[in-house]
Amino acid sequence: MLSSFTIHPEKLxxxxxxxxxxxxAQKTYHKIEDFQPEELLRAVxxxxxxxxxVKLFAHYAPRVKSYLLKHGADDAAAEEIVQxxxxxxxxxxxxFDPKKAAASTxxxxxxxxxRIDALRREKFxxxxxxxxxxxxxxxxxxxxxxxxDAVGRLAQALDDLPEEQARLLRMAFFxxxxxxxxxxxxxxxxxxxxxxxxxxxxxLRHALSKETERK
Amino acid sequence: MRRDVLSLDQLLLxxxxxxxxxxxxxxxxxxxxxxxxxxxxxEKFEAMGGRVIEEEDPADVCTSxxxxxxxxxxxSGPSPAPVRPSVCDDLPEPLRSLISSCAxxxxxxRWRHARGGxxxxxxxxxxxxxxxxxxxxxxxxxxxxxxxxxEITLVLEGAYSDALGVHRKGDIAIVAxxxxxxxxxxxxxxxxxxxxxxGPLRFAAPVERIIGFIFRV
Numbered sequence: 460m461l462s463s464f465t466i467h468p469e470k471l472x473x474x475x476x477x478x479x480x481x482x483x484a485q486k487t488y489h490k491i492e493d494f495q496p497e498e499l500l501r502a503v504x505x506x507x508x509x510x511x512x513v514k515l516f517a518h519y520a521p522r523v524k525s526y527l528l529k530h531g532a533d534d535a536a537a538e539e540i541v542q543x544x545x546x547x548x549x550x551x552x553x554x555f556d557p558k559k560a561a562a563s564t565x566x567x568x569x570x571x572x573x574r575i576d577a578l579r580r581e582k583f584x585x586x587x588x589x590x591x592x593x594x595x596x597x598x599x600x601x602x603x604x605x606x607x608d609a610v611g612r613l614a615q616a617l618d619d620l621p622e623e624q625a626r627l628l629r630m631a632f633f634x635x636x637x638x639x640x641x642x643x644x645x646x647x648x649x650x651x652x653x654x655x656x657x658x659x660x661x662x663l664r665h666a667l668s669k670e671t672e673r674k
Numbered sequence: 675m676r677r678d679v680l681s682l683d684q685l686l687l688x689x690x691x692x693x694x695x696x697x698x699x700x701x702x703x704x705x706x707x708x709x710x711x712x713x714x715x716x717e718k719f720e721a722m723g724g725r726v727i728e729e730e731d732p733a734d735v736c737t738s739x740x741x742x743x744x745x746x747x748x749x750s751g752p753s754p755a756p757v758r759p760s761v762c763d764d765l766p767e768p769l770r771s772l773i774s775s776c777a778x779x780x781x782x783x784r785w786r787h788a789r790g791g792x793x794x795x796x797x798x799x800x801x802x803x804x805x806x807x808x809x810x811x812x813x814x815x816x817x818x819x820x821x822x823x824x825e826i827t828l829v830l831e832g833a834y835s836d837a838l839g840v841h842r843k844g845d846i847a848i849v850a851x852x853x854x855x856x857x858x859x860x861x862x863x864x865x866x867x868x869x870x871x872x873g874p875l876r877f878a879a880p881v882e883r884i885i886g887f888i889f890r891v
Contacts, residue, residue, distance in 0.1 A: 513740070513744075516740055519727065520735045520739065520740070522730040522733075523727060524732075524735055525733040526726070528733060541739060542742055542743050545743045546746050550747075560717065560721065563725065563727050563728045564725075565724070566724070567723040567726070571692040572692070574692060584696065584703040584775070613717075613718060616718070617721065617725055628722065657683075660683040663715075663718045
């Protein structure tokens with residue numbers, strides 16, 4: 460049942476009863492009942508809404524900083540990357556498309572790129588959505604995907620991952636841990652770690668394609 | 675995209691998590707521009723990143739941090755994308771645009787001619803690995819060889835076939851088995867590939883071993 464409540468923040472905004480359940484379903488980090496990051500980001504993009512921007516900053520800056528600290532930034536470097544991240548959030552907000560990504564995901568990708576630019580001396584090559592080749596490929600191939608439910612279904616797919624797989628995936632993903640290190644830490648045999656990671660990745664990869672086939 | 679999905683997933687996951695260096699992220703960025711399936715997979719992995727950000731314990735952010743951001747964005751609206759001059763007009767898209775966007779990090783060497791009308795061009799990035807563009811005319815074949823380490827090949831134009839099957843534009847082939855001997859052969863339209871290698875090619879025939887350096891891929 461909960462699945463139907465976690466999906467459409469913008470639609471649910473018209474139904475106060477549902478919205479309450481929505482915020483409850485989204486765990487405790489959304490204590491402010493009407494925190495609608497996608498709406499806020501759209502307001503920043505559409506009319507350079509500073510109040511909306513400050514709300515986004517208040518929610519995400521501390522979390523982005525926490526992510527950066529875990530990846531080896533010291534306090535000063537983390538704050539600088541947070542600043543660079545949010546300056547880019549402001550500048551690029553117009554390109555945010557809530558049909559393609561949740562606000563948290565969009566902000567994550569910016570923070571990730573700033574982290575790499577700052578902490579490593581290497582350039583992280585980004586896909587430029589203005590690239591001619593991408594623009595061409597975009598239209599027919601992604602038509603089925605760019606529907607309003609896609610982001611919500613993806614959130615659901617993440618929720619549906621068995622806890623163990625989700626935990627291992629996160630460790631491999633965000634803590635730069637090798638399979639061996641994960642096996643040691645979790646006391647799960649190496650072969651099992653590998654196969655569970657593989658299953659987790661496959662589940663995610665197929666999460667939306669199944670939906671598309673059904674249509 | 676058919677073979678070795680595990681390794682491809684790991685490559686895409688590495689991209690989403692921000693673990694890849696310049697050369698690897700260039701290959702993945704080019705793949706994403708050409709291949710909608712890969713793009714969707716990365717979007718899923720990035721959504722996991724968004725989830726993790728949402729669940730992080732908030733760290734203390736100094737109050738001057740927001741003030742500084744507000745000062746920096748004062749008076750600035752969304753900025754138009756910078757237009758960069760293209761530095762490599764004889765490379766196919768999306769590679770041309772991608773390299774133009776990071777011209778400081780990737781140095782383009784000149785084309786070198788290889789056997790059978792093929793030519794290669796090294797992209798020097800900050801990595802130990804070899805990164806080359808390989809252009810093969812129709813029917814051209816690289817002599818049978820195996821690899822020390824993993825080889826990742828992205829087809830940018832045309833198609834080639836080898837022991838693993840036919841690889842078309844937008845396909846990526848990951849050869850992680852050092853015992854696999856293959857002889858990539860361009861299809862009737864010829865083929866342009868972006869090839870990332872960890873170690874040197876090991877040619878199967880003694881003669882090729884001697885002159886193999888010609889195919890410096």
